[in-house]
Amino acid sequence: MSKKIRWGILSTAKIGRTQVIPAIQQCQYAEVTGIASGDKSKARQTAADLGIPKVYNDYQELLSATDIDAVYIPLPNHLHVDYTLQALAAGKHVLCEKPIGLNAADAQRLIDGAAQYPHLKLMEAFMYRFHPQWEKAKEIINAGLLGEVKHVQSIFSYSNMDGNNIRNRVDTGGGALMDIGCYCVSFPRYVFNAEPVRVMGLVHLDPEFKTDSLTSGLLDFGNGHTATLTCSTQLEPYQRINIIGSKGRLEIELPCNAHNDKPNRMFLQRDRVIEEIEIPVANQYALQVDAFSKAILDDAPVPTPLSDALGNMRVIDALFESGEMGEWVRL
Template identity: 40%
Template sequence: MAWKSSEKIKWGILGCAAIAEKSLIPAFKKAQGAELVAIASRSAAKARDWVEKFNLPKSYGSYEDLLADKEIEAVYIPLPNHLHFEWTVRALRAGKQVLCEKPLALTASEVMEMFHQAEANKRLLMEAFMYRFHPRLAKAIELLESGAIGEPRLVQSAFTFVFNREQDNYRRSPQMGGGALYDVGCYTVNAARLVFKAEPQAIWATGHLDDKAGIDLTTSVLCNFPGSRQALLASSFELEFQSSLEISGEAGSLYLNRVFSAKDFPTEILLRQNDKLTSFNFPPVDQYQLMVEHFGQAMAGRVNPLVDFHDSFGNALVIEKAVKSILKGKFSSL
């Protein structure tokens, strides 16, 4: 159902998260068809500080008060992972369109219920996989579909960085959906499923676990896809920065560096075909801005959401099975 909106969609943000400050607020400021009008925090003082800092009209000292504001049409939710389900459902029931940070939820059953609520309330729900909106990824998919490397047979992807923040950060709490797999491994899983256009049949995962914190610090996942295709996926809080995607086929390979973190950087695709190396270059773009603009287009019914239920449900299911594999030390089938 197309959304009949004012000229600019009026947005609110639930929570004063670092990702909102660093990436989404600048994106809202630049995005066509979007107007950020409110910030909510459990700390009224912090919300007021942000409103003053970013020159916004409204601040709220509770998430409930922002959701009760009838002027706000859409909300962005960058809360800790374990709060995504509750506040997405509450926002949908309040009549808001919802752009929620990844991972959308901690279980596939929660994802299913979230989309059920979106359908029941005739509202749009989308998981914020910002990398999907970069023009370079669209070009990579175009090259794959043109047969530039033959049939893709192997995906290798890594998202790693050294995390030295305070111990009470949600990333270090299993109860809050912390750990490398949920935080950055979700990107590599999404990329593999996107390339193969399929769900893995079997998953094996192993990792370096922080016994004190109860989270995975480094996790490696092997996914077996139909047709004897495989994905090797790595995520880590303790390895130097890497954000890469390599796709290999019988006739060549594609390599994308900084695939999940390309903001403000010129990027390229390296296409290798036997001894021939071709580079496709792309100027810096704000993929967060493109995501916000796409969301507005989807609200208006002009495009289908690029990240849909199938994306989010499948990703959550694979991560659940990977966690099960780590704990049991054996393959887990979907």
């Protein structure tokens, strides 16, 4: 297969500049054709820095372009659904950054709107699922090496005290749970391949920003299967996941921001003996874009359906609701 999907990038967001665009440029089934930004000078600079052939005057010009097949949307959270729908209406396939919207109603609005374009592909960009370390984790779980998996424990934190940053603004859908906690919600849903039946959330709001700076949650999947999560925008940078079963434990050192220039590590504990497993170098962003691009070329289902995005948003909504009410919320 020689054809490549021609990608347009909506915005000069850091995740695009530093991770996704360089990854697409490594892809087998994808290439970056152009970029647009609300600030054309930033688009020009990014194009020059990264060798992107074309700069469009604005988002609408890029969406209308006949030389763009698919768009990657790393815009602020509150713009995800609207611009995804605009891109679909313009005949473009869409890979949209997580979280897919501001809440479950937003996600449902996208699902309803996307139903008008069944020939177009659309996916939420949870890139971690494409990394070989997660493929290995699922292999270990499915082989029964952990016994019955009963608990998933995750933490993800960093420190950002800039009040002007979109991650600290309520109006753009900022806060710990939306920005990085969405991964911690996704992890156990992916491990158990199920949805929690009820959740309990403890949400601390920054007194100045009014976004959640520290959120913890307890997810009950029923039948003695549970998950705990903690996410913060004001703690020492750290991420880790432990998947614990009746016969073993699996720890992934960097479950989200895996190295793309050196091997990653995970640790398998059985009978109190810990084995270090080295995962070969891989770029999860390139693997994600190639998988999505191949789904377009083959007219096959995307790896992660929109129903998964809706499920994640429902849990996030419930955690916020529980934090306000101080009690369990059923899904």
